[in-house]
Amino acid sequence: MKIQISKEYYLLFLIFAIVLGFRLFFIFQSDNFSDDKAYFHVRHIDYIRENLRPMIYDELSYGGHNILYPQFFHYLLVPFTLILPFNLALKLIPAILISLTVIIVYLISKEITKNKYASLIAALISGFIPLLINETLNSVSIYSLIIPLVFLAYYCLINIDKSKFYLISFIILSVLLPLTHPISFLFILSLIFYLILMNIENKKVDKLRSESILFSIFITLLIGFIIFKKAFLQYGFGIIWQNTPQELLALFFKGTSIFDAIYNIGIIPLIFGSLGIFYGFFREKKDSIFLLAGMMLSILLLFVTKLMDVNIGFIFLGICFSILSSLAFSKISSYITITKISNLKNYLLAALLILIVLLSILPSLTNAKKTMFNSITNEEIEVLEEIKNKTPNDFTILSGIYEGNIVMAVSERKNFMDDYFLLAPDVNQRLKDINLIYTTFSEAIARDFFNKYNINIIYISQRTKNYFNIKEVSYIENSDCFKLIKKNSIAEAYEITCI
């Protein structure tokens, strides 16, 4: 029997291939990852590969502290690292996972619109959300997995009454989400908003769907409480801020404007998505639209209450807008068909595609270049490897806060601070002190801190200088207390000898 694959699936595969190709093109331009956070996952995956169990106490981070982190993502990647070269697996698999989002977006859009072309356009747009490129390109990003999982869960929930397959898939996804990332709490919040919206609109929620939502809420709560038990007891409700230092929390929303939203989400999904939500919410009143509206409302609530990283919120909003834009495309297309300009439909489609290239793909390209430009360089790795080779194992390295993970991963030494704050000691004080050490002119002040925290090595890269807005650490050059370990055009490291 000859299996016939329809044209739409070829096109969908083409879109998937374009999105994946776009990512791979950039990924293979660098041997290293784009951001420090990737090295957090690299260390965890490496640890599981060696010990088969998750790292629950990190001996290097902050000199040693407990780590509470859902480990499904790490366990998922481990088998691939055994088949493929370690770095290749960690670059390739997350890229494939995040690229799969376009297929899920297509499926949801088609479920909403029943229009395959509108859904394909939505899928294409979702693959080129500039901020999504920023956050996930060339990185072992947890969002590469959690984003497709969340939207797959929505897809299963939309179709839950159609077959048992969707029900079982939804149950499995409801278990996997909290095992992957705390963003699962956003998912259940969105489901609660969905129920509220349905109630407000006097619409009856399908019984099976409400049962599944109830299940999802309870399983997320249970798994969340088991994983984060210690943190809940320590911070109570404060856990939602994850012990992030006040200074950094304030930066979460600093300078975020409507123009940022337009640029980061993309103007096409924003305009057509808004039209879609207007039409879907007020005219069609479809369950699936309410579901996405629930997600958008919960993100807005978390924005207003400053409980969510604005970038992550924009990514989820961007995908929701992409899906909803399919509804606008579909309606506009149907409308055009019954007007006198129906013969220009193909030209209009071409114009839309050009607009997508100009307003979504080009900004994504710029962002991708910027991300790759800011990738961890070989020079940085070289200095950190030199530290590994030349210094004792129990040394502590001072680095910029967003370099803490790479310092641990490459040099295999204790760091002073990194950006995993949950259960970390004295984060506010350490952040203040780290700023002071890098920016002070006084060697005496700096040495006080080196003594206080028993810091043995100071690591300075271009990244550190940019972060602290300094040209150099002023007290190092003329002092006898700092012995150069390695210096190149990008980074340098000194052993502190006067402690």
Next chain:
Amino acid sequence: MKSPVYKRYLALIFLLAVIVLLLPSIIRTFKGNDSPPGTETYLTIKISNLISNEKSIPKEDTLSYGGRIFPYYIGYPTLISSLSSITKIQFIMLCRILNILLGMFSLLIIYLLIRKLTNENKLKLLILIIIVLSPPFIYLFSTCNNYSILVFLSLLAFYLLLNKKLYLILSTLIIILLGLFSFYIPLIFLAVIFLYIIFKDRAKIKWFIITTLLTLFVIIYYNYLLLNLPLFYERLAFSVKEKGINFAFQSIISDFGGKFGISLFTIVLSLFGFKKLWINKYKILHFYLIVILLVIISFYLTESLFYLNIILSIVAAIGLLNLIKARWQSNLIKTLLVLIIICGIIFSGFSYINRVSNELPNREIIRGLLFLKERTNTNDVIFSHYSRGHWINAISERKNFMDDYFAYVPNVNARWEDSQKILYSRNLDDTTKILDKYNIRYIWLDNDLKKSLWESETGLLFVLKNSKNFKNVYNDNYVEIWRYERTS
């Protein structure tokens, strides 16, 4: 109708209750630490000791704050010291035995009360299981505290109130007796009874008025005539509550770190229970009002959670049973959901047991306190954070600088400010001036305290390290005891 299976389950639940209440002590003993957790036990033991030594109500507590008037409720400590003198069993052991007995009797009364509410065996069993695994129940009857007997007596009083008229006098006597155990709890209990009587049993309104007046009389007589306490005490100018977004809210949920808060799963399940109860609309208005009253009070007085927990457990069981009985589209989800909820309740309970068993004091602290008892003079004042005050009094039998019983302490705010200066000042002169003022001889520090008070080696830590006036007399890498040597 009671089936043998039901009776067996009932017996199993009571057995489970005994195990649950014993577990914190067993786990601690296995860890080589047989001291009771928390601070309340040590306050009770100290008061029992004082009563036992004086053979009457003491006029003064010579150990707390270096010496103060006696402001405590004598009910529970008197019971402990009298029973101890009869049975010759040590206070701590007696406390443990008594608490488990009180827990079992309280559970029995709860069972008798819910028997009046429903004939459904499954519901009765579910209510008891949820209560047994609830953090407030575990806290009440596994640590030695004043509230265990208060809850037991109030449950008994309420049970008698619902029975024959003959028992009303007995109920009155018990409620009056509550006045010797606490100031607020009898008042909260009376408010609950008032709501019940006004809506359900108006014939008892006279009884209620007489009982309330008598209870108020006992409270006033005990506090202001017998103990001679001032009418008001100094309002605290400092906050002693833990940090958090909203501690008042946080403290009512145990999973968010509340000391004896209600399990989150019980709260969520009770929402389903209320949904089911709402079918009757306003028929049980008094019940809703009692819940609202207790919820509001628990924001200010967390002790009311002990009552709220019992009520919410009943409603949660109704919710759970309703979830089980309801017609589900998917049996798979139903089975999984019920399983998750049961896991959630068990998880909440056992994680709380684990928490209680890991609570301070640990072995190292006990060793340090015993060092103080052996190597210091009886009149020496020991400085530490107020959270260590009762341990210093009860185990070391030495005077503390501060403890968490702030009521009726003269100049408590000034003393707090001085303690803050000692803890955070790097100036030796400032520190020694205050140490001299209060005649402080020793300073107690432990790792948990250091971690919670200082982020780096500053304040008192700096002074201790850099001054010759302080001599480290004890250090086992967890506890440090420093002797203060006066310069003159």
